[in-house]
Amino acid sequence: MVSLLLVLGFYTTKAQFTYAEVGINGLTCSQCSRNVEMSIRKLPFVKDVEMNLAHTEGKIFFVKSGKVDIDKIAQAVRNAGFSVRYLKAGFVFGKTTGSCFTYQGDTYSMVHAPANLPDSAATITFIGSAYQARKDFKKWQTQLGEGCKGKEGKLYYITL
Amino acid sequence: MEPASTIPKGVLGVRAFTESYKEFSQFRNLSAIRLMYGLTPKLTVMATADGSNHHNTLLPPEYPTHNTPNVGVHHPYRFNGVDFYAKYRFLSIDGQNSHYRMALYGEYAYLTVAHDEGEPTLLDDTKGFGAGLISTYLKGHFAASFNGGIIVPSKYKGSIPDFVSALPPVPTIVTYPNAVTYNLSLGYLLYPRVYKNYNQTNINVYMEFQGKTYGATQVKVSDILYPGNYYVINTKDIPVLQAGNYVEAHPGIQCIIKSNTRIDLSIGYPLINKSYVHYYPLYTLGVQRYFYSNKKRTNSGSRKDT
Numbered sequence: 011m012v013s014l015l016l017v018l019g020f021y022t023t024k025a026q027f028t029y030a031e032v033g034i035n036g037l038t039c040s041q042c043s044r045n046v047e048m049s050i051r052k053l054p055f056v057k058d059v060e061m062n063l064a065h066t067e068g069k070i071f072f073v074k075s076g077k078v079d080i081d082k083i084a085q086a087v088r089n090a091g092f093s094v095r096y097l098k099a100g101f102v103f104g105k106t107t108g109s110c111f112t113y114q115g116d117t118y119s120m121v122h123a124p125a126n127l128p129d130s131a132a133t134i135t136f137i138g139s140a141y142q143a144r145k146d147f148k149k150w151q152t153q154l155g156e157g158c159k160g161k162e163g164k165l166y167y168i169t170l
Numbered sequence: 171m172e173p174a175s176t177i178p179k180g181v182l183g184v185r186a187f188t189e190s191y192k193e194f195s196q197f198r199n200l201s202a203i204r205l206m207y208g209l210t211p212k213l214t215v216m217a218t219a220d221g222s223n224h225h226n227t228l229l230p231p232e233y234p235t236h237n238t239p240n241v242g243v244h245h246p247y248r249f250n251g252v253d254f255y256a257k258y259r260f261l262s263i264d265g266q267n268s269h270y271r272m273a274l275y276g277e278y279a280y281l282t283v284a285h286d287e288g289e290p291t292l293l294d295d296t297k298g299f300g301a302g303l304i305s306t307y308l309k310g311h312f313a314a315s316f317n318g319g320i321i322v323p324s325k326y327k328g329s330i331p332d333f334v335s336a337l338p339p340v341p342t343i344v345t346y347p348n349a350v351t352y353n354l355s356l357g358y359l360l361y362p363r364v365y366k367n368y369n370q371t372n373i374n375v376y377m378e379f380q381g382k383t384y385g386a387t388q389v390k391v392s393d394i395l396y397p398g399n400y401y402v403i404n405t406k407d408i409p410v411l412q413a414g415n416y417v418e419a420h421p422g423i424q425c426i427i428k429s430n431t432r433i434d435l436s437i438g439y440p441l442i443n444k445s446y447v448h449y450y451p452l453y454t455l456g457v458q459r460y461f462y463s464n465k466k467r468t469n470s471g472s473r474k475d476t
Contacts, residue, residue, distance in 0.1 A: 033266075035264035035265055035266055035269070036262065036264030036265070036268070036269035037266075037267065038267060038268065038269060038308040038309075038310075038313070039359070039365075039372060039426070039429075040365050040367075040368050040370065040372060040426075040429040041372070041426055041429045041430060041432075041460075043365070043368075043429070044368055044429040044430065045178045045181070045460070048178070048181075048462045048464060049178055049179070051464055052180075052463075052464040063365035063366065063367065063368075064364055064365050064366065066266055066267060088211050089178060089179040089180070089211045090178040090179075090211070091175060091176055091177075091178055091211055091259075091262075092264060092269075093262065093264040095266060143264075
């Protein structure tokens with residue numbers, strides 16, 4: 011029983027993306043939404059996509075193994091001919107601490123990081139011109155700071 | 171009329187369309203198949219092959235002084251040629267449920283038919299080049315698109331059958347005029363009022379205004395006594411070879427079934443002057459579908475709000 015609890019505890023503290031939500035600009039018809047869904051579905055780490063046609067957004071579910079590439083999700087939206095309004099992800103921080111951390115070979119710099127990161131899954135919002143509408147990114151541009159020193163892989167700015 | 175939006179990268183589109191009108195006792199028809207491909211998110215390329223019973227492979231006897239235009243004459247259905255088209259979207263301003271796009275296009279048509287009227291039209295009548303600018307705005311249920319371009323047709327170099335059958339055909343050069351095209355399309359999404367899933371049939375109504383302005387056509391024939399020396403034929407009394415301009419109205423309806431198969435039907439009428447290359451009403455029917463290279467969609471596009 012103790013061993014089982016320890017095993018369960020190990021899985022619940024492992025950092026991982028659980029899903030992503032993407033808001034899409036430029037969509038004016040259901041065929042447009044379908045084009046975006048089909049483009050995102052091509053990504054090898056994507057298991058399923060659920061589009062909300064009324065609110066022009068989609069929820070993306072990942073396969074269990076493999077690296078989730080946030081840039082490729084944003085590129086898939088652009089490949090379909092549209093632009094990203096917002097990109098969020100459900101993230102389990104696990105044993106991650108501090109405002110700078112690495113995950114799957116990439117560096118994440120948290121803007122306005124709280125004193126303690128959440129123990130359970132939280133929604134993180136990606137900050138950048140590729141992940142936000144231009145007017146929204148302009149509000150964040152002056153708040154990014156210097157990022158993380160000695161970064162590994164790609165550098166992502168995020169916020170809770 | 172093409173919008174400024176491009177086809178998604180890696181997606182193949184197929185479009186079949188047909189245009190028909192009644193010309194006295196003849197029923198004229200052009201039918202075409204078009205392949206479209208998204209090379210990049212911003213660049214779409216297309217190739218179209220078409221056939222019609224609009225033309226013969228040679229100009230009519232005694233052209234242009236008689237039989238111009240060749241009205242009500244039976245022509246067998248034949249392969250016309252091919253048209254190549256590329257569209258590059260260079261501007262996108264996207265909002266939630268809206269977008270404004272601009273694109274440039276270039277076009278080349280190769281045809282094997284003899285066009286006996288003066289108005290140049292790529293794909294159907296004249297070979298040559300075309301280019302232009304497209305601007306499209308969509309917001310909510312409303313769409314507007316403007317397309318302005320030029321047509322630079324190639325000359326027709328062929329021969330006219332001599333009315334004396336024993337004599338050889340007369341070498342002829344027809345220099346078609348350049349043309350400026352201007353088209354405005356206004357559309358409105360009638361149904362659905364709110365998108366819920368991919369299975370809802372989209373019904374759009376639209377009105378397209380298609381216009382063209384072109385110059386006069388020059389016809390030169392070879393001197394019988396001095397072959398290779400061409401002289402210009404006086405065509406001032408031949409209306410179809412004079413400079414002209416017109417605007418047509420094409421009201422239409424478009425249905426998109428299961429967010430992929432698109433069917434559109436329109437009817438063309440003259441609004442300002444008229445075109446000499448077809449009669450009215452001009453019926454156009456098109457069917458289009460996209461083919462995606464990846465695994466099939468399993469959802470219906472109806473995620474509930476969380």
